[in-house]
Amino acid sequence: GAGVSQSPSNKVTEKGKDVELRCDPISGHTALYWYRQSLGQGLEFLIYFQGNSAPDKSGLPSDRFSAERTGGSVSTLTIQRTQQEDSAVYLCASSLADRERETQYFGPGTRLLVL
Amino acid sequence: LAKTTQPISMDSYEGQEVNITCSHNNIATNDYITWYQQFPSQGPRFIIQGYKTKVTNEVASLFIxxxxxxxxxxxxxxxxxxxxVYYCLVATPPNNAGNMLTFGGGTRLMVKP
Incomplete structure (x- = not known):
């Protein structure tokens, strides 16, 4: 594809419900990242996938957050039992993970609002 | 852990040159420095990357x-x-440690007519 795509673009849910956010990285990119950005804030790293290696989950804020990457391509970020503080823009990025010049290409994000 | 520090905001006028400085005192030997630009309601976009001295592309220059x-x-x-908003990121490619992927708060640049 032309770039990283994310769906849905907007999601409104009720407190306590589970949500799934999807990321389609650029074809051929082996690395995939999830970030969270609260209103007016910087980017908070959540999780990183690189090829077939075990994902780096060091940024996940709680065990309610999990992510999968199937077949080394599409990734799903799941938030269980959502809380109001989970409201934010969730950004996905992918890269070639080339050692010399690594550039992350970001998707447009999913805006999550937990009521 | 190479944390970065940037000014929160800057103002400028059309036609002027703008310089945004990022401090990264704990930068590691293998770290590269990358700058991203983010418009409202969009994901960040790569601007420029460098390791040392000066890098120039069609959009910007980076002085290290x-x-x-x-x-x-x-x-x-x-x-x-x-x-x-302009973000400075310091990390070792390929990014294989989450604690190296902290973008920080960024610098909010306002260009006035």
């Missing part, structure tokens, strides 16, 4: 002193469309 403890993004002759 010999000690690499800071870097300066230079935007020549800014226009209103350059109003955005």
């Amino acid at each position: 002193p010999a000690d690499r403890k800071s870097s300066t993004l230079s935007l020549p002759r800014v226009s209103l469309s350059d109003t955005a």
Whole structure:
């Protein structure tokens, strides 16, 4: 594809419900990242996938957050039992993970609002 | 852990050169310095990347002193469309440690007519 795509673009849910956010990285990119950005804030790293290696989950804020990457391509970020503080823009990025010049290409994000 | 420090905001006028400095005192030997631009309601976009000295592309220049403890993004002759948030990221490619992927708060650049 032309770039990283994310769906849905907007999601409104009720407190306590589970949500799934999807990321389609650029074809051929082996690395995939999830970030969270609260209103007016910087980017908070959540999780990183690189090829077939075990994902780096060091940024996940709680065990309610999990992510999968199937077949080394599409990734799903799941938030269980959502809380109001989970409201934010969730950004996905992918890269070639080339050692010399690594550039992350970001998707447009999913805006999550937990009521 | 190479944390970065940037000014929270800057103002400029159309046609001026803008320099945004990022401090990264704990930069590691293998770390690269990358700058991203983010417009409202969009994901960040790559601007420029460097390791040392000076890098220039069609959009910006990046100046990195010999000690690499800071870097300066230079935007020549800014226009209103350059109003955005600019993030400095210091990390070792390939990014294989989450604690190296902290973008920080960024610098909010406002270009006025």
